[in-house]
Amino acid sequence: MLSIENLKAKIDEKEILKGLNLNIKPGEVHAIMGPNGSGKSTLSNILSGKKGYEVNGNIKFEGENLLELETEERAHKGIFLAFQYPLEIPGVNTNTFLKTSINAIKKARGEKELDAIEFLKLIKQKSSELKFDQAILNRQLNVGFSGGEKKKNEILQMSILDPKLSILDETDSGLDIDALRIVSEGVNSLRNKNNSFLIITHYQRLLDYIKPDFVHLLKNGQIIKSGNFELAKELEKVGYENFN
């Protein structure tokens, strides 16, 4: 599904990714762990098309050159980024935003857009699956949401848009244990043989709930070690410092 070859990225002349390689197959859940400043967020930004990076290397998504696609085209093809810090958008109703988003994607895929009734039905179903309070959807997008509400809103968007590849950028940071469980259950309910996940985190905690198939250690702009869930446990035990 996704193959990254020798990915290098610079921002303001500073090299952040220094030759990263990663392969994700359909249905797999990969976790990337690493210390602060190792390039984790840069990787998720580049995958979803954020401007401002000087990028070298190859990224193929379902056989297509991902780096040639605009941000919104990547969303249309099925890439979703759950933001570490979801943006507050004043004056924009959350429901209106969700409907605009899903219909933009459906339109780009040549599918029939949802009318108001179909949309409300979908929203109702998804928010009850995720135990998400629907009242919040009548508020302005992320404005005045608590940290947990913002993250849950990201997961709700993910579940509505039903992406092929979901990238979760430190979704666990700032979540209490209940919210962490709800978010993890949300992710687990979306897991199937076609959907893949890339989960970026500092801690093993989230991975206890979402058992990843693979765990990678990102340090100094490169993946220096890959393994299974046992690697996460080991990292938690000995710390990033002692891994070389």
Place this chain on the structure above:
Amino acid sequence: MENQIKSNFEKVISKLSFTNAQKEIKEKNIDNFLKKGFPTKRLEDWKFSDLKQIISNNFEDLNFLNENNTELKKDEIIEDLEANKLIFVNGVLFNVDFKYENLEKIEIEKNADLNEEVNQNALLNLNSAFVSNYIKVTIKTGYQFKKPLVMYNYLTEELNSSGINTRLDLDLENNVELDIVNVSNKSSNKNFLNFRQKINIGQNSILKNYSLDTNQTESIKYTHKEINLSKNSHLEYFILSTGSKFLKHDINCSLNSEYGSISLNGIINLNNDQHHEIKTVINHNEENCKSYQLIKSVLNDDSKGVYQGKIFVDPKAQKTDGYQLSRALLLNESVEFNAKPELEIYADDVKCSHGSTSGNIDENSIFYLMSRGLSYSDSKKLLTNGFLNEVIEKITNENIKNFVKKTTGIEV
């Protein structure tokens, strides 16, 4: 230009039948205007909008002789809103329609006399000199309108390089409720419009005035409003400023007795080389009055926006609340926005504040929306609509709020 205005004036005076007293007042006014001319940026009030230059850039000459052989195509009247109508064609009252109301409660005087007071404002002098039917509308005590009143200013296709001066005074007696919508039609010709209104809001009365400049026009427009509030009265004023080539809203409100309140909110949303200004003065002359102002501007291309807002608090006006906030979104490097917030406070027990911000659209927010499948231009539109929506939400008449949302396409 001045010579032409003078000879136009002489023709108007000789053609129309004014009393000697009225002629004298008009002559004083034209003399005052000719002495001062169109305002320039050397005047503090016109610092950011040099009208003299704007006039000379847009007109070779201006014709103030109004031929009243005008007609209105019925289908062009806005029909989306169930409302009473006062229709003006090329500045002349054409149709009065209060079909939803009790006519005994509404008095209309169609050719009122000017009083002798000669204003310092040159444009008001010009207005007094040329206005040919000065209209006074009085709403009797205790009357609450069932439907809004649309004041529709229609310019005919033939009208070009003309100067139009209108004057309308509105007197709400006590316990009156009225909602007004000001609108005008689309027009591709250049004309200079000088609209003056004087409004009194009686005790316990509520006026909601929605001034909608939504239709694209090449007009150069100045509107002057003087609004006086009595005890326990309320004014809700809303400006949507987006259609005219040049438009200056000059709004002067006075809270002349206790417990009056004003909520004044405005949107400036411009493209190309449009240039709009909102200038407000709120005079707190007595105790326990409140005023709130929120102005938001979105500027694109080479447009220019101005907000000048002054809150004056008299020594008598203790326990005043006076707030104003201006926020501008600059979508392009060649736009210009000027804000001049002013507080002049002579009482000590008051709560007043002002603030002004201007900035670019947030690229991180754009990235967030694009990552959800929206194109760059749709993301930008959603963000600017969201920005402006806060002001539209201040409209308390739901029908008019929906009408504004529909005409602006701001539904977020």
